[in-house]
Amino acid sequence: MSEKISIESIDEQLFKVKIVEPDDSKIASFTHYIHNHQNGVSDYYSEDALEHVKDILGKEYPNEIITNVLAEEALQYLIFDLNKSIPFPAPEKPIFKFIDLFAGIGGFRLALQNLGGKCIFTSEWDKYSKKTYEANFGEIPFGDITKAKTKSYIPDNFDVLCAGFPCQAFSIAGRRGGFEDTRGTLFFDVAEIIKKKQPKAIFLENVKGLRNHDKGKTLATILNVLREDLNYYVPEPQILNAKEFGVPQNRERIFIVGFRKDLGIEDFQYPEPTDKSATLEDILEKNEVSVKYYLSTTYLETLKKHRARHESKGNGFGYEIIPNDGTANAVVCGGMGRERNLLYDDRLTNFKPVTKISGKVNREGIRKMTPREWARLQGFPDTFKIIVSDAQAYKQFGNSVAVPAIQATAQKIIEKLSRK
Incomplete structure (x- = not known):
């Protein structure tokens, strides 16, 4: 270790991310390591996290040799500082683990953390959404999930895979509409991850139009892949409306839930409406x-x-x-x-x-x-930080999920898993 660099003298501000690039896996690994240092998942991120620390220290101390030992000590030192000011930290004693794909600004994460879940991997390609995500959860998502390198960071042994994936048509003319027929679509990447990682449960969200997309062929292909190719019990998808779960927004989305068949789960009931009383007055400034x-x-x-x-x-x-x-x-x-x-x-x-x-x-x-009113329409608390321009904020909340509807459904999923 260099005698000129003391761990206590390292300024943690050096490691505050100012600009997020979509494919910067080192920075994503660094923040994922920080958030998973107690659960063993950090092993998946340690190599790149260490390289990121060495890069930063090398720029700050150009005349010093930054050894692995020094970088490791600095990394451990930083853990206890960078976790202090996160607006929405993970629960101290989580009861399940999940991953967040096509994460946006973290609507899924917020909902599942509220239920005691620990997010151990997240991906999102949009750099402005990544900034909002980092500001609220202290973690920077990995980038393009279609890339093999991004998928390589996904840990094993998590309970729930969450994905609000975009809807795309499949080329299934004259074929059975199975796993291979979804290649080139974002659903294929989700299916590929499910196939390799075998989570206990899956929770997918999409626009209401998915039900009739391409005359119903798209949804039929998705269900066929999940049920037949991947061997998951998938009840009939259901369309839920956010206005029935405590927010005054007429927002219908299709939810697809599935369970690995070896768990023996053979029935699932989507949540009944919890609150239809909210009106616009409740979310206005x-x-x-x-x-x-x-x-x-x-x-x-x-x-x-x-x-x-x-x-x-x-x-x-x-x-x-x-x-x-x-x-x-x-x-x-x-x-x-x-x-x-x-x-x-x-x-x-x-x-x-x-x-x-x-x-x-x-x-x-x-x-x-206002953007804050839109945030409330989606069920985000007022403590959720909006750090981007109004134009980006409208885009981010418009693309997000309605947190209360997600949380009500996720609760049903966790109840099923807890009984097993």
């Missing part, structure tokens, strides 16, 4: 919001003309203002996700624009919801 969320007169007039054109053709397409005692439409990516969820708010006192707009700020009190 309590104080006056910035003028930047209020529509300009020009933009509002454009929306009105746009809706009028569609109404004249018999279409119901266009902007929508949600009453305070109503239920929001599904929050989704793109402008229409916001335009379909406008509201009246007459509390604005400063009508001077803070951004470049065409026209003046409207005096009807019509505004977009």
Whole structure:
């Protein structure tokens, strides 16, 4: 060990990640090591974690030889500091382990941690989502899960595989629609991981349209692969609506649950609605919001003309203002996700624009919801950190899962596993 470098003198701020690159496995390994140093899973991440520490120390102390011994001591020292300020830490005594694929900003993780779960691997390719994930869970997801290198970091012996994978069509014309027919799709990568790691349970989430996608062939292929090729008991998937689980958002998503057949689980009941009482009023900001969320007169007039054109053709397409005692439409990516969820708010006192707009700020009190309001619609607590731009935040929450619906379903899964 160098006599010029003492462990106590190492500034932990050196290891705070400023920029996250999608394929930086060393940084991901470092944070995964930090979070799994007590459960043996750290062995999967130790080599790259050590290299990351050596890289950082080498830049800070260019004239010193950074040995493995020094790097290992520094790594152990850092464990006890970097875990202190995590907004959503893992439970101290977890009762099951899970992995989080296509993690987004951590909706699955939040739900399963609330039930006593420990996340031991996560992947997400979007660098802005990774920043939000790291800010809230202290861990940086690995990148592209389609790459063999990323899959190589996945530990063995976890209980639940979670994945909100994107929907893609399969080329199954004239074939049985099995495992090989899903190649080139993201579901294939999920299936490949299930095949190799054999988790006790799987929990997949997708858009409602998956049920009828490609005339039902896509879902049929998925179920055939899970049931026949991978040998999992998979009850009929069910569409759940977030508005029935305590958040005022009309968001329907299809959930697919499965259990490894050797566990002997032969029945599963999806959760019944837990709370239908929430209204928009429950998630609105309590104080006056910035003028930047209020529509300009020009933009509002454009929306009105746009809706009028569609109404004249018999279409119901266009902007929508949600009453305070109503239920929001599904929050989704793109402008229409916001335009379909406008509201009246007459509390604005400063009508001077803070951004470049065409026209003046409207005096009807019509505004977009804030990113925080979208977070609440998805069931994220107010302590969840929003550290990205508004545009990215809308995208992230629009892409996320509704945490309460995920948690209610996951609870049923864990109850089944605990009995076995």
